[in-house]
Amino acid sequence: MSDEILKIVPTNPYWQPHPDDAASLVELVRTFAREAHIEEYWHQAVEFMDCGSNLAAVGCPHCGARIEFREWDxxxxxxxxxxxxxxxxxxxxxxxxxxxxxLDYHWPCAFGRFAVELRNPGRAGFTDEELIELARALGHPVLQVRARL
Structure with missing residues (x-):
């Protein structure tokens, strides 16, 4: 059986929140996904926040061509x-x-120094309205990455 992971990541890969803002984000996430196991991840350096086995393709944001996995690697x-x-x-x-x-990741991926992860969140993802609320709680725009491990 695979695990589903939903990651909330700031859009700026180098940005980290104040700990109080991170706590506000986690508190709000709990109201949206009460059954999920939630963890914060703080990294000294930028990390790749992948979508696991959901990754189907990587594309060029300029010409739209597919970038072969070997080239992307x-x-x-x-x-x-x-x-x-x-x-x-x-x-x-x-x-x-x-x-x-x-790059155009099919499914979305991200880079960052901070993330909140929900393990088996019981939902496919957050709505656009919820993402706006999460960004407001964190004090920075966010995106979501859905991973299957």
Whole structure:
């Protein structure tokens, strides 16, 4: 049996909230998903917040071409080796400058130094209205990543 993980991540990969704002976010998340096991994750360096086995494809945000997983892995490795201190990359399809965070992930993924994770949340995700409320509680825009592990 696989686990479903729902991650709430700030949109800026390098940003971390004040601990009081993180606590407010967790409190609000509990009202939306009472049965879920909820944990906060704080990282010194940027981490890749993947969608697990949900990842179907990666695309270029400039030309729309599909980026082969081998090429994407090369891009990831080149930045991972430096601790994701920069996410800037040149996409292989059209040579445009982009960031790993801006690539078109099918299903969404993110990069960040902070996340709140809900294990087996009992729901597919948060609504747009709920995401606005979560962002307000955190003091920063957020996105969600749905992972299957």
């Amino acid at each position: 090369d891009l990831m490795t080149s930045r991972y080796d430096n601790g994701f201190t920069t996410l800037e990359v040149e996409v292989p399809c059209c040579g445009s400058e982009s960031t790993l965070n801006a």
